[in-house]
């Protein structure tokens with residue numbers, strides 16, 4: 525059983541990361557709740573939404589905001605922005621990028637589900653900008669959890685044309701997208717220092733032992749990413 529995470533997240537007083545497939549298919553909320561219980565996190569304190577590859581960000585800036593979302597977990601959105609304690613947020617992925625952004629002291633954090641459409645819609649830039657605007661951040665750290673990497677993310681010209689030329693890798697007549705480079709570029713534009721963004725090379729599509737992958741399997745099985753602030 526493996527949880528992929530960033531030591532800086534833990535040092536900031538936050539709990540979270542991306543779980544390997546060994547924890548189960550996180551589309552099943554009872555499986556998710558089992559994970560939280562194991563970690564001594566009250567499952568009812570983890571917020572959920574319905575992901576649609578949009579650029580919609582849900583702000584949780586008060587206990588009222590959290591309670592409102594907890595009562596209506598089916599709203600469409602793809603990123604969380606949190607400045608309160610005692611709550612956590614979850615997203616599900618199976619090749620898309622789980623983007624973790626957090627203040628060095630854990631006073632504010634964000635978690636975004638970034639598929640290629642979300643990246644093209646500039647969700648990384650918008651989420652980082654919204655996080656800065658909370659006024660609660662010193663240095664902001666970024667961490668990209670396991671997702672489909674450039675080795676496996678082959679696209680056709682119509683999709684490739686929506687990315688920066690510098691994010692594309694052409695090989696043997698094929699085109700591959702490097703989402704890491706695209707996201708780093710957007711975060712830099714939002715004012716983050718590229719040196720503060722970590723992109724560990726875990727490929728969901730290439731590592732069947734540890735990850736679910738929509739592109740590889742075409743089965744609806746999801747990995748869980750979450751951040752909780754005790």
Ligand SMILES: [Zn+2]
Nearest residue numbers: 675676727730
């Ligand atoms: Zn790969």
